[in-house]
C-alpha cells in the first residue's frame with residue numbers, strides 16, 4: 001500500500017504518532033495543524049503500560065525517558081502555604097515498568113521531530129470541506145489549494161472539526177468540571193516538585209522542571225456544563241477569575257499572571273464516546289474519537305496506542321474495522337476509569353478535604369504504605385495495560 005496519500009488533521013500527539021507509523025509503511029503523509037506551530041502548552045502527561053511499548057516500537061522510548069519530568073516530590077499545602085504533607089513522587093505515582101511522565105510539548109516535539117523529514121507538516125491551516133468519494137477524498141482548506149487524498153484522519157482533539165464534518169454534532173459527555181493550564185513565573189521556587197492546593201470544589205496544582213524556569217499552573221473547578229464560546233478566551237479567563245476569587249495561597253498571583261501567559265489553555269473535563277470511529281475513507285484518532293478526559297491521565301496513552309493500531313491497519317481491507325475491534329475494549333476500560341477519576345479529582349466539601357489531608361499527613365508513617373498505594377492504583381494499571389501491542 002505504498003504511495004497512498006493520507007491527510008491527518010492535528011499535530012498534537014496522535015497525529016504525529018500516526019504519521020510516524022504510516023511514513024514507515026511508505027504512505028505519503030500530510031499533517032495539517034490549525035495552530036501556527038507546535039502548541040507549547042499543557043502540563044505533564046503520563047505515558048503508561050501498553051503505550052510505553054508503542055514508544056519502544058517507534059524507537060522513541062529512550063528520547064522520551066531522557067525528557068521525563070523526573071518529579072521528586074508532591075507537596076500538599078494549606079491556604080497560608082504551610083505544608084500539610086510532602087511525599088516522594090515515586091510513592092504516589094506508582095510507576096511500573098517503563099511508565100513515564102513528560103511535559104506535553106516535549107512529547108509533541110519528539111514525535112514531530114522524528115517525522116519532520118518524511119512527513120509534510122502544514123501549520124496555520126485547517127480542513128474546510130471534505131468530499132468522500134469512491135476512490136479518494138477531495139479536501140478544501142481554509143487557506144491552501146484543494147487536494148485529493150486516499151484517506152483522511154481526524155486527530156484534531158476533543159472538539160474535532162473532522163468528527164463534526166463526518167458524523168454531525170456528537171455531544172461531549174461533561175464530567176462536571178473545567179480545567180485551565182498556563183505558564184506563571186516560578187514564584188514558588190519549585191524544582192521537580194508539584195504543589196497541590198485543595199479548596200471545596202477547586203483544585204490548584206503547580207509544577208516546574210527547574211527553579212530557573214517558569215512554572216505551569218492548573219486551576220480546576222467543579223461546575224455543571226456552561227455555555228462557553230470556545231473562541232472567547234477573555235470570557236474563559238473571566239470565568240477562571242470568578243471561580244478562584246478569594247481562594248488564598250498563591251492563587252491571586254496566579255490569576256494576575258494569566259494575561260501575560262503565552263499559552264492559556266481552558267477546556268471542560270469531558271469525554272468522547274462514539275459508537276464508531278470511521279465513515280468511508282475518514283477515521284478518527286485520539287481525543288477526537290475517544291477522549292477519556294485529563295482526569296484519567298490516559299488521553300496521551302490512548303492516542304499513542306490508537307496511532308499504532310490505526311497505522312497498522314489503515315489501507316488494508318477492512319482496516320478501519322480492525323482498528324476499532326482491537327482498540328475498543330481498551331478504550332472502554334479507560335473511559336470507565338476516566339469517569340471514576342473525574343469524581344475524585346476535584347475535592348468536594350471541607351470534610352472530604354480534611355479527610356484527604358489526614359490521609360496524606362499520616363501516609364508516610366503507614367507500615368504498609370507501598371501496598372496500600374498499589375491497591376489504590378491497581379485500576380489505573382489495569383486500564384493502562386488493557387491491550388497487548
Ligand SMILES: Cc1cc2nc3c(=O)[nH]c(=O)nc-3n(C[C@H](O)[C@H](O)[C@H](O)COP(=O)(O)OP(=O)(O)OC[C@H]3O[C@@H](n4cnc5c(N)ncnc54)[C@H](O)[C@@H]3O)c2cc1C
Pocket residue numbers: 009010011012013014015032033034035039041042043044045104125126127155156157158159160161162181265285286287288293294295297299300303
Ligand atoms: C494545548 C493543549 C494542552 C493540553 N494539555 C493537557 C494537559 O495538561 N493534560 C492532559 O491530560 N491533557 C492535555 N491536553 C490533551 C492531551 O494532549 C490529549 O488528551 C492527548 O494527548 C491526546 O492527543 P490528541 O493528539 O488526540 O489531541 P491533542 O493533543 O488535543 O491535539 C489535537 C491537535 O489538533 C489541533 N487542531 C484542533 N482543531 C484543528 C483543526 N480544525 N484543524 C487542524 N488542527 C486542529 C490542535 O491545535 C492540536 O494541536 C492538551 C491538549 C492541547 C491541545
